[in-house]
Amino acid sequence: MANKYANLCIAVTGLNANDNPGPGMAVIRCLKECFRDGLRIIGLSYESLEPGIYLRDQVNKTYQLPYPTEGTAALVERLAYINGQEKLDLIIPNFDSELFNFIKIAPQLQQMGIATYLPTHQQLALRDKVNLKNFGTKNGFYVPADHKLYTTDDIKKAADEFNFPMVIKGKFYDAYVVYTMDQALKAFHQLYAAWGVPIIAQQYIKGNEINISALGDGNGYNISLVAMRKLYITDKGKAWAGVTIKDDKLTQLADNFARASNWKGGYEIEVMSDAEGHLYILEINPRFPAWVYLTAAAGQNQPVALAKIAMGEGVEPYADYQAGKLFVRYSWDHIADIADFQQISAFGEL
Incomplete structure (x- = not known):
């Protein structure tokens, strides 16, 4: 393993780790658990105060990206520069709002030698909040009226x-x-x-809130899926604590979604189980959730599986995971120097 993955360089977005955290830091934690010292992590940020920028033990170097509204030409130009400095093997985008652009430039990234593992624009659109009810009606899913x-x-x-x-x-x-x-x-x-x-x-659907993190193979099947019941929810509706659970109905729901969409890449299904036991799909997020490290803790390291597949390695679908694995999120004051903030703000690199 050490030789096979020596000098691996993976870029990750979503470095915000505030009360509405992005998935980036959890994805990095998963990757480092497998690839260890052979891995160089490149952070890709949009704001100068995304905490991951300053977590030097997790992120080797950070580069700022142009906002998604600036379009694909600016993004390609910036990533070409970063690739010239770092020789990236893979990029894992973790924000919904940036995915359209990354999907569009994936062929250009491939020409640069940078792998991605992303859904198509059509797949991205079908689970959009605006289209979710129609998708549910067409494919027999319970989706709240909107x-x-x-x-x-x-x-x-x-x-x-x-x-x-x-x-x-x-x-x-x-x-x-x-x-x-x-x-x-x-x-x-x-x-x-x-x-x-x-x-x-x-x-509004009243019931128990459950999330499923999964990895689709692009051919109608899931390589991995792990279900989690929220135990503590913030005022933004984010899980601050949760526990892995097993339920055949949840597995079936995720398998039915993969079959209906041919989803390629990581995704999260937000589910509400009502008093009658109906599983309502509230949202389908087109990337890994911020709690994705729980998948690794439960025995299915989804970001690592994605990385291996993206780089051309065959990965067998996971068969099982451990129920009863609990996560509790916490806040931690990380101390950095103002010079670091000035550096990333002025030059777009740290």
Whole structure:
């Protein structure tokens, strides 16, 4: 193993590790657990205060990327420069909002010798929050009813149909359970400012919240899937503690999604199990979740499996994982020097 993966260089985005963490640091932790000293991690950041930039024991060097709104030409140019410095083997993008561009430039990255393992644009679109209800209806999944919101007038129509509480969701991120029209309006304006329209109003489903992290092979099958029940949820709806569980119905749900979508790459299904035992799909996120290290702890290291497949190695589907593995997220004040912040802000490298 040591010789086979010596001098491996993998770039990872999603280095934010705040109260709404990105998956990047968990993905890195998974990779380092397998590839160890032979691995060089390159962080790719958008903001100068993403914590992963300053965690030198985890990230060897960080480069800033242009925002996704700047388009693919700027991204290709920047990655060509980074590749010239680092000779990247693989890039694992971890933000929903950047995936469209990375999928588009994947052939150019391949020409540079950089592997990726990503869904198609068609797959990305079918599980979009705007299209999820139609996808569910077509393929026999339970999905809460929804309304697309473009103006505040649309909120009234949604409230008339769903009543309160209901869920107001941003196009890419963030969701708020709202109990009054005032709360709904506030959520709409916050999400509009952050992500633009459409904003989605979704029927509120009461029950137990379960997440499934999985890795699709692009041919209708899952290489890995691990289910986790949320035990502690933040006001942003993020799992701050969770435990792995096993349930044949959850396995079947993820297998049915892989078959219906031919999904290629990592993904997360957010599920609500209601009182009748129906499994409602609330969201399908097109990348690994921030809790993906739990998959490694339970015996299925999904980022490592993705890395091996992306680099041309055959990987057998995982057969089992350990139920009862618990994670508890915690905050930690990491101390850095202001000179580091100035360096990344001014020069885009650290």
